[in-house]
Every structure is written in C-alpha cells, then in structure tokens.
Amino acid sequence: MGYGSTRMSVADLWEAAVESGQSIIDIVMISAAAGFIIGVLNVTGLGFAVTFALVDLGQGSLLLLLLIAAAVCLVLGMGMPTVGVYLLLAVLIAPSLIETGVEPIAAHLFIFYLGMMSMVTPPIGIGAFFAASIAKAPPMATSFEAMRFGWTAYIVPFLFVFSPALLLIGDPLEIVLAVVTAILGVYAISSAFVGWLHGPVGPLRRALIGGAGVALLLPPDMLEGAALWINGAGMVCLAVLWLSGRSRATDTQLMAAGVKN
Incomplete structure (x- = not known):
C-alpha cells in the first residue's frame, strides 16, 4: 500500500x-x-x-x-x-x-x-x-x-x-456541570480579552463579560456550595449579555441592509 x-x-x-x-x-x-x-x-x-x-x-x-x-x-x-x-x-x-x-x-x-x-x-x-x-x-x-x-x-x-470532575473523576452530573461551566467561562473571558461578543464591546460590557466568566470558572466544590449559585449567576449574566449582543448585531445588520436598499 x-x-x-x-x-x-x-x-x-x-x-x-x-x-x-x-x-x-x-x-x-x-x-x-x-x-x-x-x-x-x-x-x-x-x-x-x-x-x-x-x-x-x-x-x-x-x-x-x-x-x-x-x-x-x-x-x-x-x-x-x-x-x-x-x-x-x-x-x-x-x-x-x-x-x-x-x-x-x-x-x-x-x-x-x-x-x-x-x-x-x-x-x-x-x-x-x-x-x-x-x-x-x-x-x-x-x-x-x-x-x-x-x-x-x-x-x-x-x-x-x-474540580477533579474535569478529569472525569466523580458523578456524571458533576462532570457535565464542570465541563459546561469551564467551557462557558473560558469563552466569556476570551471574549472579554479581545473585546468582541457578536461585535465590538465597550469597557463596561467587557468587564461584565469577564466577571461572568470568572463566576463560571469558580469550581463548584469551593465556598461550601455557594459556588453553584455563583456559577448560575454567571451563566445567567453571560446569557443576557450574549442575547443582547446578538440583538444589537442583528439590528446593525438590518440598518446596514436598509441603507444599501
């Protein structure tokens, strides 16, 4: 061969x-x-x-x-x-x-x-x-x-x-939760670093996105269970920022299309 x-x-x-x-x-x-x-x-x-x-x-x-x-x-x-x-x-x-x-x-x-x-x-x-x-x-x-x-x-x-669950050590639910929050946290902080989430973001939104990323990266086993609530708050904050950024990007595209027409 x-x-x-x-x-x-x-x-x-x-x-x-x-x-x-x-x-x-x-x-x-x-x-x-x-x-x-x-x-x-x-x-x-x-x-x-x-x-x-x-x-x-x-x-x-x-x-x-x-x-x-x-x-x-x-x-x-x-x-x-x-x-x-x-x-x-x-x-x-x-x-x-x-x-x-x-x-x-x-x-x-x-x-x-x-x-x-x-x-x-x-x-x-x-x-x-x-x-x-x-x-x-x-x-x-x-x-x-x-x-x-x-x-x-x-x-x-x-x-x-x-968070050993990231190494597939622990219950399946813990592993899924740890992997999801880690991926979203890395995504959020990376977006804050480059200043882009469906478009350019200003200093305030970058700080909010970075804060949401830090909250998501907090290991669930820390702070005696409070970390889960912090993870949830970070997920909600990131979802709101992501949806608002997508809405802004859509409005910008529609305005640009209207100007061209």
Whole structure:
C-alpha cells in the first residue's frame, strides 16, 4: 500500500529509520541528564526537603501551595525540553501536591501544564522568542501576546486540582456541570480579552463579560456550595449579555441592509 500514487522505497525507509534514531538520541540524552538530577535529589534527600518546604510554605492553604508550586514550575521549566521538565517537576513538586490530598493525575497535569508554559512566559519564553525571530517581531512583546492568547493554560491546571470532575473523576452530573461551566467561562473571558461578543464591546460590557466568566470558572466544590449559585449567576449574566449582543448585531445588520436598499 502506498500514499496516493507514491510508495516508499527501501532507501526512504532507511532514511526514516536513521532520522528516528537521531531524534531518539536527543530524548535519551535528556532523560539521562534528568535521571542524574533525580538521582542526586534522592541520594541527598533534597527531593523530600523540597516537598516538606513547599507544604510548610503553604501552611495548610492549598491555594497558596498551588501558587508557590506554579511559580516554581515556571522557573524550573525555563529553557528545558518537555521530557526534562516533567521528570524534574514530577520528583520535586508533584509529591508535595499529592501529600496535601490532590488527586495524583491532577497533580501531574498541574506541573506538566505550568512547566510547559515557561516556553512562552517572560523573561525566558524560548518558544515565543523563536516565533518572534521568524516573524521579525519584538521578542518580549511576542511573549506577552503569547501569554494573552494562552491564558487558559495558566488557569486550567488550578481547575484540575479544585474540580477533579474535569478529569472525569466523580458523578456524571458533576462532570457535565464542570465541563459546561469551564467551557462557558473560558469563552466569556476570551471574549472579554479581545473585546468582541457578536461585535465590538465597550469597557463596561467587557468587564461584565469577564466577571461572568470568572463566576463560571469558580469550581463548584469551593465556598461550601455557594459556588453553584455563583456559577448560575454567571451563566445567567453571560446569557443576557450574549442575547443582547446578538440583538444589537442583528439590528446593525438590518440598518446596514436598509441603507444599501
């Protein structure tokens, strides 16, 4: 079987195998370097010390611990490849989160997301800097713009921790509610960022749309049940703003059509 009208020759297969082997060498070297670091941490006990220090800094507050861990993930991930970032953070940060009762999969996704966001986070946003060099754009401005476009990747890891239903952990109703509110919340805040909801929106409407998005993103398990009411208020507010924006856009289109006629 070939692809379209072409077939891979033996030489092509050999070239593909050689290139794959060269790519694997890079991954093996990165993993080996990360293994040395992890070995040193285990032998010296520094890994346990970091876990204890993070839990102690959190002082019983999960949110404070997450904020500290997020900062550490962003700093340690700067300039490192994906495999190395994850292996390092899985030893240093994830145990402290799991120790405080965070779901293991949520803890590992938390460190992975934030470790990778170091690629676009100033001052060492390597991915954004590479993109800036290709586009011949200012590096720092490109990095900040990348942060604005990828803002969800800074927030979603926290939602994974506070709302495990997003990871399909829990009752079906909780999972559906968490997914729906998260999607609507991201939609609302993104609309507020770009200033567009069925058309341009002013500062006041942008603030209202952003507030509705924040209310929708609030995990249902927080604030002892009050979060559900806040989620509902955010959904109603967003629905009203969406319908009013659609009505305005329709009126504008009708007026434009009448002027042309």
